[in-house]
Amino acid sequence: MSHTTADLRRKIESAADLHSVVRTMKAMAASSIGQYEQSVLALGDYYRTIELGLGATFRLTGPAEAQADRAPAQPVTGAVVFGSDQGLVGQFNEEVADFAVHTLSSWPGELQIWAVGERVHGRLVEAGLVPTGHFPLPTSVAGIAPLVGRIQLESDAYRARAGESTLYLIHNQPRASSYRPVSRKLLPLDDEWRATLSSQPWPTKLLPEVLGASSHTLRSLIREYLFISMFRACAESLAAENASRLAAMGRAERNIGDLLVELQGDFRRQRQDGIDEELFEVISGYEALKSADHRIP
Template identity: 50%
Template sequence: MSETTGSLLQKIGSATDLHGVVRTMKAVAASSVTQYENAVRSLDDYYHTVQLGLSACFRDPAMRDIQTSLSLSDGGNVVAIVFGSDQGLVGQFNEVMAEYVLEEMSEIADKRSVWVVGERVGHRLQDSALESTAHFRLPGSIQAISPLIATVLSELEERRAAGELKEIYLFHNQPTGPATYTPVSQRLLPLDAAWSRELSAIAWPTNLPAQVLNGAQNTLPALVREYLFVSLFRACAESLASENASRLAAMQRAEKNIDGLLEEMTRSYHRLRKDNIDAELFDLIAGFESLKDG
């Protein structure tokens, strides 16, 4: 069916409206990337303070062998906490994360389960051999991250107390550029000897020896919980920054495609309008000639 100027104008109007929506989404994604990246940077000083506290604990020979309240069970599950997205228009964001989780967890022979943060990445994993045993909604703002992490930590403590946890791994996408990201992982628990040795090697900021107050039984578990909170908060913020970076890249591609489509339809409209005008002129001239000859 051939196009008419009216139908082309309608398509141009629809494409222009869509172009405005895409530009708005692109602006929102760019703003969100900056906010979440700033949130990650704001954690650096606090995270370093927690590391120094743990370093002071592990420097004290009397504290190195203390069993923290976060010890795990040898008969429990290996749990992967996976951050994805609840919304679409993010390119291959969830597919990349799902493939990475499956590859990394395939080498673990123990009982495995997945805690999913984000509905769409859960859909990507539901047909795999990994069983999803917990689902959490992804926060929609920076202010909503802390309540989510508190909920996850509470669930972890409940499962740990029931002897259901052996190891805990954390998976999320990490920004690597203005519109790029890469999947990363870390083992959260248990806290092994290599981890404590690494913390013990951190340079102390003063010449005075570190002192641990309030007793080792209280201080070390409290610092470990803060370490877990910061690690999960950072992972969530980095995942949200990566999600919005992926959405920004998708919107940039969509905007470019719409620009090309608008340009093509505008050319077609002007060409069709010119043809219609030419046809009307030819009809007018032909009619005039007929009248003149008659």
């Protein structure tokens, strides 16, 4: 299909504008990856502090009291699945949703799912796993803590009513320039993990002392442990989302660049053809006038 030079010029301008938008989105995605990765790193010291507190409390309370803080076993399993609200992320939501479906299908009993992100919510519904709750994703690090607070309130309220005994996190985790879907069990607390924390020595000679009821301290520390785990999962998911968007925008930038080269080549050829045609008409007119002059007596 042939195009005029005016049509090609409009296509080139549109492609150039789109190329500029894609480059801007790449820069924003790269910047977002950095802030979410930094937020995960910043949790390291706090997470270590909570682990030390849990280890000290486990040593004081003993297995029986620690077990008492765990919900009774019930055939109901809860899972929080993190996806995205926005598109242009490749197969990000499809992969984590398919992973969730494959993983959850092997768990016995009733399933209760909380979806974080509009896109992954739609994918889970299509797969027949209708989430109990649905949360929008934050647009910055500052919005992660309020989101995690809402998830904790809703999941705790449901656990209080249904006696739910297990809780999992499912999300995409960054891996170099890519990502992979992972799952992690938060509740009930893993026996081996609890034993490992209990056996860790205190880093100083000043041993800690639990004030008040040790069961209250234990529940508070467990709640902080759940908060940090969800915060980290959300931040890692957002970093992986932006990494996926960065890769998608990179592919789009290359495709638009190739299209621009092709359009500019077509424009130059079209323009040269027009110039050649005009020159041919001028030469033909000159030759016709020259022949007419020779015929004049």
